[in-house]
Amino acid sequence: MSAFLDWLEKILTWFFALAFGMLLLYLGWHWNSHRQDNSDPWLRAQKLNTVDAYLAFLRQCQKCPQEKAAKKALDELQRVSGLLARLNQQHLPEMASITLPVFSPDGRTVLASGGRGPDFWHADAGTRIAHGEKTFARRGGRLQVDALDFAPDGRRMAAGTAGREYGHLLMWDLTTETLVADREVDGVDIKAVLFSPDGAWLGWRGDGPVGLWNPVSGRFLRSTHAGVQSIAFGMAEDGRPLFMTAAGRSLVYWDASTLELLRERMVNTDRALLGFSRDGRVLAYTDGRVLEIWDPVTLRQVAALRDLEGDISAFCRETETGRLLVGTKAGRMYLWNPALSPVPLAHVAAHEGPIEALSCGAEGRVVSTSWDGAKVWSLSKLLATAGQERGARHF
Secondary structure, three states: OHHHHHHHHHHHHHHHHHHHHHHHHHHHHHHHHHHHHHHOHHHHHHHHOOHHHHHHHHHHHOOOOOHHHHHHHHHHHHHHOOEEEEOOOOOOOOOOOOEEEEEOOOOOEEEEEOOOOEEEEEOOOOOEEOOHHHHOOOOOOOOOOOEEEEOOOOOEEEEEEOOOOEEEEEEEEOOOOEEEEEEEEEOOOOOEEEEOOOOOOEEEEOOOEEEEEEOOOOEEEEEEOOOOOEEEEEEOOOOOEEEEEEEOOEEEEEEOOOOOEEEEEEOOOOOEEEEEOOOOOOEEEEEOOEEEEEOOOOOOEEEEEOOOOOOEEEEEEOOOOOOEEEEEOOOEEEEEOOOOOOOOOEEEEOOOOOOOEEEEEHHHEEEEEEOOEEEEEEHHHHHHHHHHHHHHHHO
16 A cells, blocks of 8 residues: 555656646746747737737838738728728839828819829729829929819819929819919919819919919919918908918918908917818917817817827818818827817827828818828718727726
């Protein structure tokens, strides 16, 4: 019996020693695997499988082998939050970025500059519309532009360019894909162009000079607002059409058909000018993570938005609803209704880098641009996702 107990003790001792050794091996393997996962950004992004994780990976990627797979995974996750499409860039030079985005009046086409000049994309699919190749063709290459806008009728578009001695204002008829008007502007690099609501006039600005151009009648009006940063068309309280220019706190009102200077007023704010909304309904000022919204006619502050993630870099206004889209340097995009709430209705991690431009279009679409390209979003899907998340947290 004693011999059996000795044998059993040895067996158990070896068994527990072997089990302990296996446990140590497992713990070592698990620790090493965990360390490798944490040291490999791609494995970490796949493991977390979140929008923020893939955005963080892509910020470090810089043409790494996993870039395509990471963008595909990111797009799939962002579609849940309202992403409709990335604008295709395969026809553009490798380092080109998409800038100056603006929607057609029906919201189905995006006009933007893509490194080789203006181009068109299908908003919902992100695919390029090839007729831009003919429309903007020029001897010696495609036209380079610094400003773009769609006419309210959707059949014309305008651009502004810079030059050594003068800039150019140009207008195309999109039904015939032909240049129908071209105007030299002496000593001015055109920085922005904007059609009037009736489509008759084209407002423009340089770094100081401002003006109106009617290509049908040939009338060309020019004046100066020192330091001008933003332009818009609006309506005075008595119903008079206005052309408005803003330079810091200075806001100048001009007659929208004669460019007669009507009045200059000062906005009572210490924050920096962000600009007019494209429809001229609001004027925005910002200071880091604070956004002030002003009525440009009454010069009353309408609302303020605070404490977003990242400094505010861009905004646009949805004319039909009055909702605002706000972009930050942290790549975040916020949906906000100043008339209903002091806080955003929804937000999404949209880009790897700072949001450079936002453009709102019809049927609840918005396009955002950053160094990682241009993306088209559905505001209804973004809002629905935010509602589901709030419901889940409440539950």
